[in-house]
Structures are given as structure tokens and as C-alpha cells.
Amino acid sequence: MRDATATARDNDLVRLSLTDPECFAALFDRHAPHLHAYVARRLGPDVADDVVSDTFLDAFRRRHVYDPAHTDARPWLYGIASNLVGKHRRRESARYRAYARTGPDETLAALVEEGVTTLAVNRPLLRALAALKPGDRDVLLLVAWAQFTYEEVAVALSIPVGTVRSRLNRARTKVKTALEAADA
Amino acid sequence: MPDVDLATLFERPPATEADLAGARARFLHRAARSRPRRDRNLLKALLAALATTLVAVTAAVALRPLPATQPPPKPPEPSEARQALLTAADAAAAQTSAFEPGKPGEYLWVVWFHQGWDPRKGEVTTFLVENWSPSDGKGPWLRSTGRHETLFARLCPSQDPSAWSPDLRAEITAGDVPGRFGQIAAMLEWTRFHPERAAALLRLAAELPGLTVTRGQTDAKGRPAFTVGLALDGLRDELVFDEPGNTPLGRRTVVTRDTPQGEGRIPAGTVIGHTVDLYGVEPKLPRKPAKSASLDGEPPLRADQVKRVEREARCD
Missing domain, CATH: 1.10.10.10 (Winged helix-like DNA-binding domain superfamily/Winged helix DNA-binding domain)
Structure with a gap:
């Protein structure tokens, strides 16, 4: 099965996972590395772990409503991740401000x-x-x-x-x- | 080139198998607990597949050869940071009577020795920054780098002693630990003549989790120092203290891994920041230009070459 999933399209993997959940593991292996990096850029690596695991858990639960016309699952997964990132909106803004912070310090700002x-x-x-x-x-x-x-x-x-x-x-x-x- | 800057901002490679091990484990754990019983048979197969991969990943990580170098030293306990900050707070509080914050109409003059990253040269550059701020918080304040002078129309509330709240906690508006630490560090820079406020800020900083102490350091001027800092994504923001006097000297950022910067990189180990050099009370703002000298190897500018601009302060 692993050999077959390695070359299968994302929509086929999702469809196969309805009866054979093992196939969903291939989606994780395929997309989690870049998704993790994307979320880590937005929220930091610690939160990225949680968001990535939640994204795939959410995707797994909703795989029966996946649109099979989409051969690439990235937009679906990143959409779920974006919603989860949205729950950390304050943290994301705080993260940018923490890096940007010259605080009230005009010396550094200037x-x-x-x-x-x-x-x-x-x-x-x-x-x-x-x-x-x-x-x-x-x-x-x-x-x-x-x-x-x-x-x-x-x-x-x-x-x-x-x-x-x-x-x-x-x-x-x-x-x-x-x-x-x-x-x- | 905003698109280039944005494309490289926080740039990082795809996560490795080791990076993802934690996410996998959480996924497995929560998936196993969250499904209705009728689906658990289906899930068992998925979890078995992922667990097999996880074991393989763990084994691969465990079996990777260790580097020949010595293992990194064990990080100090966070409680050491708390103790160091409380000690520094006590030291600041004890200085209260030694400071004369100036009379209304006078200016508090502070000279910072600054190390910054020059993206054009790709190296650290050093220069002096002088601030003249009104002792009563009223009116404009001046900053000079020796080549540029900026006359700000007003102080921001966190810089203005007359606007400081009796409830210091109310002034810390950042939500998370890095934000609060950064805000406290920025506010601390304006307490050279207000050690009681410095003490209160240091006590607030001592409440933050995750801070660590680094001993055996020197500040930007080479004076013995220690730092209390917080690591975040390849950077370590630090407060710098005099060793052994425990007085705040300044703040700095240590780049702990190569960091993309525009089309180049700032190498790991780069230290940027500033440390206080001189301070005193001045009767009035200097006439144009201020007498600061550049330390970056270039000769000081003539008076007519120094540009003084006026603008509004931007208070975040």
C-alpha cells in the first residue's frame, strides 16, 4: 500500500482513506513538512506543532466532504490551517510586534x-x-x-x-x- | 523591495521528520481519543500506520551519529534569571537617592554606545547615539547619531515621567511573554534617571517564565557583564547588566542562527544592541549640530553636513 500511496494523487488518497485510513498517513508525510514551516513562520515553531496536528486531525474527520475534483490537497489543508491560525490571531500579531518592537523606544525606531x-x-x-x-x-x-x-x-x-x-x-x-x- | 523582504521574512526550511515527531504524536493521541467508537476500528489502522512511521522516525533520529564536538552546556535554571533580576531591582532601588532627575526646563542627556547591523556593508557597525529628553516630559526631545539629528515633537507616554501610571502593570500592554519582555526592555531604557521605575520594571520582568542568565559576558564597550534573556526563533533578546554591580547597562539581540536579511544573511553569533556610555543633566538642547562623533571609522561631519529634521514621535 505504501508504494502505491507514494505516487497516488491527493484526491485519490483521500478517497482511499475512507475505507483504508492508512492512506491518510501519506498525506501527512507529503504535506506536513511545508505546512509546518508555513505555520511556524506565522506563529512560531512551538505552536506550529499543535496547529499541524490539529489540521490533519480536522482534515481526517472531514475527509468525506473533500471535493474529489481537487487533485492537490494543499489548498484544503492550508485552508484548515489558516482557520486554526486565525484562532491564534492575537499571538500572531504579538509575534510580529515582538520582532518589530522598538516599543515606545524611538531611538531604535529612528x-x-x-x-x-x-x-x-x-x-x-x-x-x-x-x-x-x-x-x-x-x-x-x-x-x-x-x-x-x-x-x-x-x-x-x-x-x-x-x-x-x-x-x-x-x-x-x-x-x-x-x-x-x-x-x- | 517589499516582496523580496516579505518572501524571506522568517524564512525556514521544510520541517524535518524530527521536527514533526511531536505533531505526529499529538495527532495520534488526540485522534485516538476523539473518534466515536464505531470509527475506532478504522482509526486503528491509521494510527498503526502513523505509529510505525513515528517509530521509524524516532529510531532514525536516535541512530543519527552524534557530532564529534562536546555536547552543549546544560541551560541554567530559569529561577537563576528571576533571582538575578530581583537582585538587579534591589540594586536599582538602592540608587534612588543618588540620582538627580533634573529640574523643569532641563534636559536629561544619555549617550548610548550602539552596535547595529549595516545591511549595505554586511557587518556590524558601531556609533554613538545621544538623547536629550525634557526632565519634566514637556516639549520636544532630540536624538543624534552624529550624522542625523531628529527633533521629536513630544515624548511617547512610556518615556514621559509625567505620564507614567502608578500601576506599572497597566502600562505593559503586550500579551505574550516575548512581547512583555520586549516592552519592559524598551521602557527600561528610559529609566536612567528614575531607578525606582527601573526597579519596578525589573521586578515585573522577574515574573516572566523562560528567561535565562548568561554569565561571563561583556557589554558593547567591553565592560564585564551578564545578561538575562529570552530566546525566540533564532534570536535571543537580552537585558545587559553590569557585573558585579547588577545595574542595567542596556539591551542587545544575539543572532543564534543564520538569519535571512533582504538578499543576504546575518551570521549566527552576531550581536547588536546598545549600552549606556555617559549621562548627565543639561540646561538646554544643544545648538545644531550636536557634538557626537561617529565611531564607524568615518570622520565626524562638519556642522553644516549634519542634517536635523523635525517630526512627530510614533508611539506604538
């Missing part, structure tokens, strides 16, 4: 803007990410970090492609504006 210090080139970017609406941030990061197409993001988040475009455009504009303000 040095950052002068481009002479630190991890700091990214700090305005982090502040901008923390300030995005959660839905906009989901779209932006699925594109930037998971390399999803607009269509894949639409499937993952159960929204129209047009909404993906508008959210992405809004998120990119806000990030660009924040970076330009920091450079000014």
Missing part, C-alpha cells in the same frame, strides 16, 4: 529608518503585517510564503478569486505604504 541597524530592515514590514486585517494577511502570506496561485488561495479560504485579488492588492498597498513611510 535608527531603523535610517537603515543603520539591525534586523531592522524588516521591522517596518513586521509592523505593517501586524496591522493587516486577518483576512488580508491570510491572502498575502499564502501567496508570499506558500506560493499559492490566486485560484488556490480562493479554494483554501473559500472566497471568490476576485476577493483574493482585492485583498491581495489592499494588503500589498498597505505594506508598501508602511515601508515607504519608514523610508521617508
Whole structure:
């Protein structure tokens, strides 16, 4: 069975897992490494462990409603993961702010803007990410970090492609504006 | 290049089998407990398959050859950090009477010795940063790096003694431990003339879990020091204290693993941050320009080359 699952498409694995749960293990092996990295970038590695296990548990429970037309299960899995990440929204924003934090310390903030210090080139970017609406941030990061197409993001988040475009455009504009303000 | 910066932000490789062992174990455990009885037979097969993989992963991890180098030293107990912070708080509190915070209209002058990462050169650069802040919190304040001067219209509330709350806890707005630690560290930098507030902040920091002490360090100026810090995702944020005086010297970030930065990387072991150098009370703001000198090997600028800009403070 393992040899067969190694080459099977995701939708076939999900279908087979309805009668042979062992097949679902192949989905974990196939997608968990990148999904874990994606979630770890958003929430940190410790929380990523929980989110990944919860994602696959949730997916396993809902496998009977999986749309067999989708040969790639990544949008489905990342959509579930995005919902779970959303439950840690405060933590995610706090994580970005923790890295971005110059706190109330204008000394560091201004040095950052002068481009002479630190991890700091990214700090305005982090502040901008923390300030995005959660839905906009989901779209932006699925594109930037998971390399999803607009269509894949639409499937993952159960929204129209047009909404993906508008959210992405809004998120990119806000990030660009924040970076330009920091450079000014 | 926001797209490039975003694409490399927190960049990390796919998780390894060892990284995923914990997630697998949780999945197995919770899946086994969460299914209705009628489905457990189906689940048994899945769990058996995953457990087999997990055993293989565990064995693979266990059987990997150990590096020839010595194992890393055992991290110190967190309670040592708590004790160090409480000792530092006591030391700060004992200094209260030795400080003169200045009269209304005067300025508190603090010089920081700063080490920053210069992405253009790909190296650590060192320079002085001078702050002049109004002792009564009223009016503008000035920061100079020797090449740039910024006149801020006002202090942020956490920098303004007249705006400080009697309930310090109410000023700590960050929710998680890294956020609270970072906020306390930032607030601590504005307590050079207010040791009683420094003591209170250090006592709050002592309540945070996960902090560790690193002894035998030096600060950016080479003075004996120890640090109390928190590791987070390849970085370790630290408060730096005088050894053995226990007084706060500054803060720094140690890069503990190679960190993507734009199109380059900041190598592990890089230390950035700042430490207090000089401080005193000044009767007024300096005339343009301030007399700070660059330490990055370049000669100080002439007066007409230093640019002073005015802008609003941004208070997060």
C-alpha cells in the first residue's frame, strides 16, 4: 500500500482513506513538512506543532466532504490551517510586534529608518503585517510564503478569486505604504 | 523591495521528520481519543500506520551519529534569571537617592554606545547615539547619531515621567511573554534617571517564565557583564547588566542562527544592541549640530553636513 500511496494523487488518497485510513498517513508525510514551516513562520515553531496536528486531525474527520475534483490537497489543508491560525490571531500579531518592537523606544525606531541597524530592515514590514486585517494577511502570506496561485488561495479560504485579488492588492498597498513611510 | 523582504521574512526550511515527531504524536493521541467508537476500528489502522512511521522516525533520529564536538552546556535554571533580576531591582532601588532627575526646563542627556547591523556593508557597525529628553516630559526631545539629528515633537507616554501610571502593570500592554519582555526592555531604557521605575520594571520582568542568565559576558564597550534573556526563533533578546554591580547597562539581540536579511544573511553569533556610555543633566538642547562623533571609522561631519529634521514621535 505504501508504494502505491507514494505516487497516488491527493484526491485519490483521500478517497482511499475512507475505507483504508492508512492512506491518510501519506498525506501527512507529503504535506506536513511545508505546512509546518508555513505555520511556524506565522506563529512560531512551538505552536506550529499543535496547529499541524490539529489540521490533519480536522482534515481526517472531514475527509468525506473533500471535493474529489481537487487533485492537490494543499489548498484544503492550508485552508484548515489558516482557520486554526486565525484562532491564534492575537499571538500572531504579538509575534510580529515582538520582532518589530522598538516599543515606545524611538531611538531604535529612528535608527531603523535610517537603515543603520539591525534586523531592522524588516521591522517596518513586521509592523505593517501586524496591522493587516486577518483576512488580508491570510491572502498575502499564502501567496508570499506558500506560493499559492490566486485560484488556490480562493479554494483554501473559500472566497471568490476576485476577493483574493482585492485583498491581495489592499494588503500589498498597505505594506508598501508602511515601508515607504519608514523610508521617508 | 517589499516582496523580496516579505518572501524571506522568517524564512525556514521544510520541517524535518524530527521536527514533526511531536505533531505526529499529538495527532495520534488526540485522534485516538476523539473518534466515536464505531470509527475506532478504522482509526486503528491509521494510527498503526502513523505509529510505525513515528517509530521509524524516532529510531532514525536516535541512530543519527552524534557530532564529534562536546555536547552543549546544560541551560541554567530559569529561577537563576528571576533571582538575578530581583537582585538587579534591589540594586536599582538602592540608587534612588543618588540620582538627580533634573529640574523643569532641563534636559536629561544619555549617550548610548550602539552596535547595529549595516545591511549595505554586511557587518556590524558601531556609533554613538545621544538623547536629550525634557526632565519634566514637556516639549520636544532630540536624538543624534552624529550624522542625523531628529527633533521629536513630544515624548511617547512610556518615556514621559509625567505620564507614567502608578500601576506599572497597566502600562505593559503586550500579551505574550516575548512581547512583555520586549516592552519592559524598551521602557527600561528610559529609566536612567528614575531607578525606582527601573526597579519596578525589573521586578515585573522577574515574573516572566523562560528567561535565562548568561554569565561571563561583556557589554558593547567591553565592560564585564551578564545578561538575562529570552530566546525566540533564532534570536535571543537580552537585558545587559553590569557585573558585579547588577545595574542595567542596556539591551542587545544575539543572532543564534543564520538569519535571512533582504538578499543576504546575518551570521549566527552576531550581536547588536546598545549600552549606556555617559549621562548627565543639561540646561538646554544643544545648538545644531550636536557634538557626537561617529565611531564607524568615518570622520565626524562638519556642522553644516549634519542634517536635523523635525517630526512627530510614533508611539506604538
